[in-house]
Amino acid sequence: MQSPRILASDHASLAGHPPDHLITFNKATPVNLTICHDTEQQRQPTDILCSPALRSECCDLGFKYTPDSQHFMEIDRLCCQIDEPSFRAQKANTMDEMDQLHPATDTIQGPPSVLTSLYDLTRDQLAKQLGEWGEPAFRTNQIWRWMYESLVTDVDEMTDVSKSLRTKLKQHYTLSRLKPVIAQRSTDGWTRKWLLRLADGSEVETVLMEYEGVRRTACISSQAGCAMDCSFCATGQMGFLRNLRAGEIIEQVIWVARALAEDKSALPQSRAGHAGEEADRLSNVVFMGMGEPFANYNNTLEAARRLIEPSDKGGFGLGARKLTISTVGLVPGIRKFSAEGLQVNLAVSLHAATDELRSQLVPINRRYPLRELTKAVHDYIARSNRRVSFEWALIDGVNDTPEQAQALVQLVRETFDPVAEKRHMLHVNMIPLNPTHGYKGRSSQRTRIQRFCAILDAAGIPNTLRVRRGIDINAGCGQLKADSQTPSQP
Ligand code: SAH
Numbered sequence: 001m002q003s004p005r006i007l008a009s010d011h012a013s014l015a016g017h018p019p020d021h022l023i024t025f026n027k028a029t030p031v032n033l034t035i036c037h038d039t040e041q042q043r044q045p046t047d048i049l050c051s052p053a054l055r056s057e058c059c060d061l062g063f064k065y066t067p068d069s070q071h072f073m074e075i076d077r078l079c080c081q082i083d084e085p086s087f088r089a090q091k092a093n094t095m096d097e098m099d100q101l102h103p104a105t106d107t108i109q110g111p112p113s114v115l116t117s118l119y120d121l122t123r124d125q126l127a128k129q130l131g132e133w134g135e136p137a138f139r140t141n142q143i144w145r146w147m148y149e150s151l152v153t154d155v156d157e158m159t160d161v162s163k164s165l166r167t168k169l170k171q172h173y174t175l176s177r178l179k180p181v182i183a184q185r186s187t188d189g190w191t192r193k194w195l196l197r198l199a200d201g202s203e204v205e206t207v208l209m210e211y212e213g214v215r216r217t218a219c220i221s222s223q224a225g226c227a228m229d230c231s232f233c234a235t236g237q238m239g240f241l242r243n244l245r246a247g248e249i250i251e252q253v254i255w256v257a258r259a260l261a262e263d264k265s266a267l268p269q270s271r272a273g274h275a276g277e278e279a280d281r282l283s284n285v286v287f288m289g290m291g292e293p294f295a296n297y298n299n300t301l302e303a304a305r306r307l308i309e310p311s312d313k314g315g316f317g318l319g320a321r322k323l324t325i326s327t328v329g330l331v332p333g334i335r336k337f338s339a340e341g342l343q344v345n346l347a348v349s350l351h352a353a354t355d356e357l358r359s360q361l362v363p364i365n366r367r368y369p370l371r372e373l374t375k376a377v378h379d380y381i382a383r384s385n386r387r388v389s390f391e392w393a394l395i396d397g398v399n400d401t402p403e404q405a406q407a408l409v410q411l412v413r414e415t416f417d418p419v420a421e422k423r424h425m426l427h428v429n430m431i432p433l434n435p436t437h438g439y440k441g442r443s444s445q446r447t448r449i450q451r452f453c454a455i456l457d458a459a460g461i462p463n464t465l466r467v468r469r470g471i472d473i474n475a476g477c478g479q480l481k482a483d484s485q486t487p488s489q490p
Contacts, residue, residue: 118147118173119254120247122302133168145314147175148306151258178251192259198224198248202241205289206252208259208282217284218256222249222300223291228328230349230362232393235290237438243296249303252289253316257282286324288347293325294333300325301337304344320344326391331368334376338383347429348377350390352399353407361399374415381416381425389429394444394452396433401448405455412461428456428463 121129127140139161146158153176155161155169181203182195192208202224209217226233227240260280285307287293293300304323309315320343327333328349337346352358358365365373377388392408394400412426430453432443444452449465456463 116173117177117247117251118143118169118175119250120245121173122306129172130165133165135165139165141314143169147254148309148316149311149314151254151261153258176251177248178255194255196252196255198244204244204248204252204291206255207289208256215283216260216281217286218253218282219286219288220249220252220256221289221291222287222293222296222303226291227295228292228362228364230328230351232361232395232433232436232439232441234434234436234438237436243299244291246299246302246306249299250306250316253282253285253303253307253318257316282318284322284324285318286326286347288324288326292328292330294327294330294337297333297336301340304342308342308344328362328364329368329373330364331372331376334373334380338376338380341384343386345389346380346386347389347391348373350408350428351392353404353411357399357404361395370411374411377426378415385425387425387427389427392428392430393433394430394449395441396444396448398441400444400452402451402455405452409455409459409461412459424462426461428461429466430463431466 118126123140123144126143127137130139130143131137142160143158146152146161150157152158155166155173155175158166158169161169177199178196180194181197183192184194185192190210190212194206195203196206197203204221204224206221207219209219211217221244223243224241225239226235229236260282263280287300287304304325307316307318308320308323309317311317324345324347325337326347326349334346334348349362350358351361352365353370355365355369358370380386381388390408392399408428412428416426430449432449433441435442453463453465
């Protein structure tokens, strides 16, 4: 059964609960919340891990929380809904400050009970391990190639590795931690989606989108669940569980790459002409599944770095420009990413061009409002000379209005006027909303989309309209997981 989800916006419904009613935030990491309407004593939430101002704010809501530090994000998410000046004053300006504000962002590498995978190891860590076992240095490359080039699923497939070493590897590590809970293929055959269970029981979604003869893109998750709470997003609607380890992020890519390699026999007839070595290879990876990549910064960057490691070094060999990290707009993350000097693409989920609307759709906007976000984007472009895409889910009557289109034009102009020649470095990537259970909005009608695009076109702002993929298999972010928990609608 899906656990209730707590949001400040749910106050009205909470008010109806009996006092001391315990509500669990989510199944895997329970945070009990006591609704205490009556006794004064219960209105002292001394154990809230946040500022006194926030505590009193929560207290005013009549709640008592008993989280431990790992659940700070949940509290944070809840408090994000409260437009409270002292909370905004806590805003992080650097990644270090963000770590202080969100102990959960980088410190959790995954629960300790999680089985160690060979994909958790960096090349240096693997070399160290093999060295400790008295193995020669060349073994590292050998094993690395089996993992990242040959994509073996079993250590015993590493045929040029001695039996005794294989036995040791198997005693200490696994190669395949992911277990498919649901595997689906769209009726047209071009989109596949998996709900994958991790070793501790958390589940993430991974999608493969094939574009006929052009590219094969894996859409991967960086966290189990998400704390950002974007109103229309199915993942946000289910709450935050935990950060993924770098190895768990990589394993999703390996999963998709293996599926492609094994998929020849299942190819639909229409694709027969495209079968061949290249047609089976994964060509792109986007961090657009569950989670906020920059709220799990180190693991995301470690995974990205490893995926773009060249194949002549035995790496996975994905071109840096074929990898896209999509962020909800965590400004410290964008700034830190700017300094990495990677050729990886950056996408920013904008969805609205005024603070008023964006704060409703994307609550983190209250902490990092548009002016700061666009400044960070501007600085990123100026420094990296890389194009950024603004993601825009078109929602009927909400953000597809001529006013929002004009505001977007204005926002782009304000952002890039100082470097007008670089205005083309910003690109708007629209997608009609994928309807989700927890959000009333609908996808924009065609005429409204055309009108919106026409305004961008007239202003010379590059834009594309993405086709929704895998509608019949709920391929939108978090939808498969949500559906596995929600009784189907009559
Ligand atoms: N946290 C990251 C990546 C996760 S989702 C981010 O916010 O960018 C990837 C993209 O899908 C984001 O642009 C997100 O806003 C969008 N998205 C989420 N739910 C959607 C829905 N129901 N319909 C259309 N786009 C959606």
